[in-house]
Amino acid sequence: MSEPDVCFKDVSLDFGNVSVLKNVNFDIEHGEIVSLLGPNGGGKTTILKLILGLIRPTRGSITVFGSTPESARRSVGYMPQHMRYDPHFPVSVLDVVLMGRVDRHRFGSYKSSERHAALNALSETGVEELAKRPFSDLSGGQRQRVLIARALFSEPELLLLDEPTANVDLLAESQFLEILRRLNERMTVVIVSHDLGFVSDVVGKVICVHGHVVVHPTSVVTGEIIQDVYGGDIRMVRHDHSCPDAEHAHE
Amino acid sequence: MIEFIHVVCDPNTPFLRHALFAGLLASVSFGIMGTYVVTRRISYIAGAISHCVLGGIGAAVYAQGRHGIAWMHPMGGAIIAALAAALVIGIVSLYAREREDTVISAVWAIGMATGLIFISKTPGYVDAMGYLFGNILLITRRDLFVIMGLNAVILILCYMLYHRFMAICFDEEFARLRGLPARAYYLLLLILTALTIVLLVRIVGIVLVIALLTLPAAIAGHFARRLWQMMLLAIVICMCVTTGGLAMSFVSNLPSGPTIIITAGVAYLVVLIGKKMVANP
Numbered sequence: 069m070s071e072p073d074v075c076f077k078d079v080s081l082d083f084g085n086v087s088v089l090k091n092v093n094f095d096i097e098h099g100e101i102v103s104l105l106g107p108n109g110g111g112k113t114t115i116l117k118l119i120l121g122l123i124r125p126t127r128g129s130i131t132v133f134g135s136t137p138e139s140a141r142r143s144v145g146y147m148p149q150h151m152r153y154d155p156h157f158p159v160s161v162l163d164v165v166l167m168g169r170v171d172r173h174r175f176g177s178y179k180s181s182e183r184h185a186a187l188n189a190l191s192e193t194g195v196e197e198l199a200k201r202p203f204s205d206l207s208g209g210q211r212q213r214v215l216i217a218r219a220l221f222s223e224p225e226l227l228l229l230d231e232p233t234a235n236v237d238l239l240a241e242s243q244f245l246e247i248l249r250r251l252n253e254r255m256t257v258v259i260v261s262h263d264l265g266f267v268s269d270v271v272g273k274v275i276c277v278h279g280h281v282v283v284h285p286t287s288v289v290t291g292e293i294i295q296d297v298y299g300g301d302i303r304m305v306r307h308d309h310s311c312p313d314a315e316h317a318h319e
Numbered sequence: 320m321i322e323f324i325h326v327v328c329d330p331n332t333p334f335l336r337h338a339l340f341a342g343l344l345a346s347v348s349f350g351i352m353g354t355y356v357v358t359r360r361i362s363y364i365a366g367a368i369s370h371c372v373l374g375g376i377g378a379a380v381y382a383q384g385r386h387g388i389a390w391m392h393p394m395g396g397a398i399i400a401a402l403a404a405a406l407v408i409g410i411v412s413l414y415a416r417e418r419e420d421t422v423i424s425a426v427w428a429i430g431m432a433t434g435l436i437f438i439s440k441t442p443g444y445v446d447a448m449g450y451l452f453g454n455i456l457l458i459t460r461r462d463l464f465v466i467m468g469l470n471a472v473i474l475i476l477c478y479m480l481y482h483r484f485m486a487i488c489f490d491e492e493f494a495r496l497r498g499l500p501a502r503a504y505y506l507l508l509l510i511l512t513a514l515t516i517v518l519l520v521r522i523v524g525i526v527l528v529i530a531l532l533t534l535p536a537a538i539a540g541h542f543a544r545r546l547w548q549m550m551l552l553a554i555v556i557c558m559c560v561t562t563g564g565l566a567m568s569f570v571s572n573l574p575s576g577p578t579i580i581i582t583a584g585v586a587y588l589v590v591l592i593g594k595k596m597v598a599n600p
Contacts, residue, residue, distance in 0.1 A: 120496060142498050153490050157358055158543045163485070170486040171497040175479040202544045222497065 071134050072097050073226050073256045074119055076281075079128035081114060088114055092128070092281045096226075096273075101248065101257040103267050106277035112260045113149065115277060116228050119258070120146060133225065142171065145224030147215045149231040149260070155204055161214050162199040165189055168221030189217040193247055208234070220251070227251060230260045233267065245270050323566045334456050335569065341458040342561030342579070345519050346535075347470045350554030351477050352515040353536035354546065355508055359488040364412070364509065366529045367423045368404045369516045371430030373525050375400025376450050377437030384441040393450075397520065401513035404430060409509045413502050453524030453576040455565065462521060469518045473511060477550075484508060485546050522561075523576040534583040535560060538590050560586060 072095035081089040089111050096102050104112040117123045118130055121137030132140035145168075165186040166178050173182070190196045193213040198206065206214065212232055219227060232244070248270050251257055261267050276282045326332050327339055356365050379396025382388040404426055411422045438445045449457075477484065486494040487504045495501040516528055523531050535557040536549065543549035564579030571578070 122492070122496075141496055144496070146493070146496055148492070151490055152492070154358055154360060156540060157489055158540065158546050158549045159485065159489055160545055163545070164489070166482070167486045167489065167493065168497070170482055170494060171499055173482055176481075178482070218493075 070098060071131075073100075073133060074258075075129075075131045076115075076118075077129045077131075079118065079125045079130060081111075081118070081123070082126045089125075089277075089281075094275055094281055094283050096256060096258060098256055099252070100273060101252045101271050102259070102273045102275060103271040104258065104260045104275050104277055105262070110278040112277050113230055115275075116146070116230055116258070116260060119226075119228060120144060142222070143225045145219030145222050145227045145255075147212065147219050147227075147229045147232060149234065151215070157204065159203050160199070161190070161195070161201050161203055161206070162186055164203050164214055165199075165218045165221050168218040186217075186221050189221040190214070192220060192250070193217045194243060216247075224255060226256045226258070228258050228260075231262070232259060233261050233263050241266060320566060320570060323569045326569070333460075334458075335565075337458045337460065337463060338455040338565055338575065339562060340463055341455055341466060341522055342565055343558050344463060344466045344470060345522055346554050346557035346561060348466070348473050348515045349519065349531055349557045350535060350539075350552075351473055351550050352512050353532045353557070354539070354550045354553050355484060355488060356512060357533055357536040357540055358546070358549070359508065361509070361512070362529060362533045363420070363423055364405075364408050365512050365516065365532055367408060367427035367430070368401050368509070368513045369520065369525050369528045370427045371400050371404035372397045372517055372520055373400075373434030373450060374430040374432075374437075375403075375434070377434030377441075380445055381437040381441045384443060384445070394517070397517045398514070400430065401517045402510060405509040405513035406506065409506045413505065449524075450520070451524050451526050452574065453520060453522050453527065455522045455575045455579075458521060466518060469514060473515065476507075476511065480504070480507075481547070488546075523579055527576050527580045530580045530583060531557065531560070534580075534587045538587050541590055541594055556586070557583075 074094075074096040076092050076094050079089060079092040080087065092115075104115060106112050114123070118125060119132055119137055121132075121141060130137055133143055162183065166173075166182065168186070168189070169182065178186075187196055187199060190199055193216050195210060195213045195217065198210060198214065203211065203214065212234070216227075216229065216232065219229075233241075245267075248257060248259070248267075252270070259267055259271065273283060273285055323335075326335050328336075356362050375396035375398070376393045377396075378400070379391045379393045382391040382396075383393075408423055408426055412419045415422070434450075435447070438447050483494070483499060483504055486497075486499065487501050487508065491501050491505070494504075512532075516532070519531070520528050522528075536553040538556050539549045539552035543552050560583045561579055564582035565575055567573065567582065568575040568578035
């Protein structure tokens with residue numbers, strides 16, 4: 069059997085005296101599409117940061133594509149939930165996407181072939197027409213798509229999406245799920261989301277995170293399991309992407 | 320104003336012509352580095368670096384005046400102090416767990432205090448006001464070549480590293496994840512800012528240099544849609560502000576540095592108010 073893309077082995081993480089993650093074990097196999105589910109502060113984004121090598125575990129080991137997270141970074145695309153940036157930063161959408169290959173670019177301007185590839189990445193996320201617009205003019209949902217395009221432009225083998233559903237409206241949901249399916253044909257995808265109902269159509273495995281971690285196939289995840297992860301009452305939302313009038317699909 | 324143009328063209332009064340050229344040339348460095356300072360939001364760091372320059376100038380003046388070390392030029396002391404301040408603040412802000420603003424304030428105050436102590440202990444008269452508020456009218460031909468050299472260094476580096484600097488200023492974490500040595504580029508940005516500050520302190524002085532570094536870029540930021548547009552616009556605005564301020568100071572017999580800064584400040588306020596009025600007529 070081939071090596072998993074991501075392997076967590078007895079991983080624990082403490083911030084001072086606070087234990088954030090305790091004895092976490094899971095694998096993400098090549099070609100999987102996985103959701104990290106759990107309450108705020110449960111450690112979902114922390115797991116992404118561990119995969120990216122932005123923080124190191126207190127105990128245990130993490131491998132990404134068989135090596136350390138730091139050395140595997142260039143094969144990983146990442147869309148953050150929150151970006152620390154100046155909202156008035158004067159930059160076009162195309163320039164933001166081109167940043168996906170800033171490490172490979174040497175000096176001066178980008179070649180036309182690179183610009184063409186960046187436009188393709190924008191087209192893949194359905195926002196090619198925004199290429200010349202200032203990034204600061206976009207809505208939250210448009211920005212997320214542009215940031216996914218930036219991650220895709222770096223040609224990753226593993227794509228990490230932190231709350232990609234936060235700003236996606238109902239009408240765009242089915243389109244977004246189609247994008248995820250298409251991307252999953254050529255890369256492993258990990259999605260952090262509160263909204264299992266939204267991603268359950270495409271996700272094969274759910275990693276429930278609340279300090280500790282329990283892995284379930286999506287088909288066996290029940291309301292009780294989610295209630296247990298969140299530690300309280302939860303609201304069930306049924307998303308029906310087959311309904312032609314999506315506005316009435318939200319129940 | 321006609322008189323100003325006459326004096327600038329008069330071969331017997333090179334000081335005003337040098338001042339005009341200094342303002343125009345310095346605008347290139349101010350516009351480019353000011354854009355990075357504004358978009359990366361490090362104007363407070365730039366302020367601390369500029370005030371630390373007095374420490375270096377004071378130490379050099381003291382070494383010359385008290386111990387007769389002739390080669391210790393105030394400009395040399397200023398460069399050493401500015402680079403040291405940039406590196407200390409940069410490294411602290413990147414690695415230390417200490418609150419960044421506290422460290423910046425401490426470096427700011429200690430640099431200034433050190434300079435004042437050295438100057439007070441230097442025998443003879445030292446024109447501290449000249450360093451604090453600058454005097455563009457004392458710019459020499461040699462100073463113009465130094466500013467041209469700085470422009471060349473900044474233009475070449477910023478052209479070569481334009482996309483990398485932009486990535487660092489826009490989203491440092493992502494740049495780091497793409498494998499860029501983001502911290503090294505950030506320190507390089509601070510070093511270039513420090514060099515710009517030192518060489519341009521002659522024009523408006525230690526206290527006011529930060530205003531000329533940030534205000535033209537801040538005005539440009541209201542109109543530019545791309546980073547290079549902001550740089551070009553900031554350069555043009557800075558040229559207008561220094562030339563206009565110099566002309567006004569000549570006509571009204573006012574000190575040139577503060578007049579240039581007030582011109583920049585008024586322009587910034589006019590743009591702010593104008594944009595608000597356009598948005599909410």
